């Protein structure tokens with residue numbers, strides 16, 4: 289791992305895990321990844337108890353960043369207790385929709401300096417369908433910010449939302465949401481595959497509204513495969529599925545055992561990437577041994 293895929297900075301931890309900890313979700317977004325949407329609230333809903341997972345990470349004997357996504361992490365049974373336990377020796381980060389009554393309890397009980405990042409997805413269509421006010425989202429966001437958490441709002445640039453994205457982001461800013469990023473949609477909409485399917489005008493709109501998100505440009509430039517290049521994923525970074533199986537990354541399913549039953553063993557050597565198309569570019573650009581330049585600053589450095 290050259291840098292953290294979660295913070296894009298140098299990592300004070302040795303291992304990084306991207307853990308899909310639950311299939312439960314209180315939202316049902318149209319643009320959720322199809323493989324995830326298909327199993328939401330339907331399959332593998334028997335998550336392990338928090339104390340087992342905390343113990344398994346501690347048994348690794350190395351400092352870890354445990355990034356949690358799903359599903360909605362706050363719907364994991366005993367989620368605040370889980371975070372409290374994990375942060376005794378490790379760091380965490382979370383992707384959440386912030387639509388939980390437990391956010392204030394989390395903010396009070398989990399140490400902010402052990403939470404590397406909270407990415408708080410806005411999901412406007414679902415908030416409107418469920419009559420969840422944006423003010424409530426902003427209230428939870430600000431409760432976390434007041435306690436010193438690094439929180440960023442996330443807006444998914446699903447094609448039908450492009451015409452409203454600028455207005456929604458302006459409203460978030462009015463409500464005090466001071467860190468916002470908007471990221472490209474990856475998937476198929478009306479027969480077109482994205483991110484390749486955006487028109488020139490849409491691409492310009494996206495780049496103007498990306499906020500703090502640095503990966504839209506490389507996605508739009510078609511940086512979608514690193515096949516054959518050496519990558520540290522599988523040695524120092526991993527994907528953990530909802531059943532505890534440990535894989536190389538979000539895009540490569542090579543297995544390294546199971547975290548929950550204690551059979552997880554990392555690889556010892558950096559292998560070439562076998563993926564024809566990557567799913568999570570931030571992982572590749574952080575974990576490749578020789579990543580390509582991808583930000584404006586990187587490109588300037590090369591000139």
Ligand code: SF4
Pocket residue numbers: 514519520521536537538539540560561562563566567571572573575576
């Ligand atoms: S897709 Fe390939 S380059 Fe990207 S993190 Fe996985 S192994 Fe590394």
